[in-house]
Amino acid sequence: MSATIYDSKPLAARMAEELRAEAAQFRKRHHRPARVAQLVAGHDAAAEVYSRQLVRSCRAIGLGCATLAYPFEIEEEELRAEVAALNDDANTDGVVLLLPLPAHIRQRIVTDDLRPEKDVDGLGSRNAGNLLLGFPSFIPSTADAMLAVLRDADLSVAGSNAVVVGRSNIGGKPVALVLLRQDATITICHSYTQDLASI
Incomplete structure (x- = not known):
């Protein structure tokens, strides 16, 4: 069987243009840019690369992106409180929880704290379950x-x-x-x- 190499650059450019238009419409309707908050706990090289790329991508399409960085030692309850605050923040439209979390923090508990409509990576049980069952989800x-x-x-x-x-x-x-x-x-x-x- 032969393989076909797919060049995704044209698709990525079209999608970026569509997202820029959607971001502009959101800004016009809500009088503010759509905003993503990313939570980073501790230091993980791969997560840091992803974090920088997320900030660049958001800026390129006109989204706000706040990076909330916490030390490795942050307690689980503190991180859960930060997630709860972002859930309740009307100016935060999506939350990205960068993985892995420090070993002393239970990932499932924290990801399940994310409201499904703000869980843009679909990490929580509700979005994952909806994906499994074929229901709408991130x-x-x-x-x-x-x-x-x-x-x-x-x-x-x-x-x-x-x-x-x-x-x-x-x-x-x-x-x-x-x-x-x-x-x-x-x-x-x-x-x-x-x-x-x-x-």
Whole structure:
């Protein structure tokens, strides 16, 4: 089987233009820019790269992006209080909780504190459950990007066998669920999969 390399740059440019127009409409209606708040607890190199990219992307399309950084030692209750404040803040439209959280903080508790309508990464149980059941939800960005590529390339995966490598809650699992909703037959591979190349 031969592979096709998909150039996503034209799609990304079109999507950025559409998002700029939506951001301008929001600003006109609400007399303020839409605003995302990202919470960072501790230092993780990959999370910091993602955080910088998120700020750049938000600025490029006209969104406000506040970075709320906390020390590694922050207590779980303090972080939950910050999430609750953002939930109640009428000027915060979405919240991104950068993972991983420090080991002493229970990720599920904090992500479930996010109001589903502000949980833009779909990390909470409500959004994840809605995705599983096929109800409207925020879809984690990796899965949403894959879906956008399939649509843009006018590719149907219905009836196809699809292999998903990875089973994380923000990557592999949502990708598999989105493909399943598109009527693909899914095989999920992970670090314990034997002879991945043969699958």
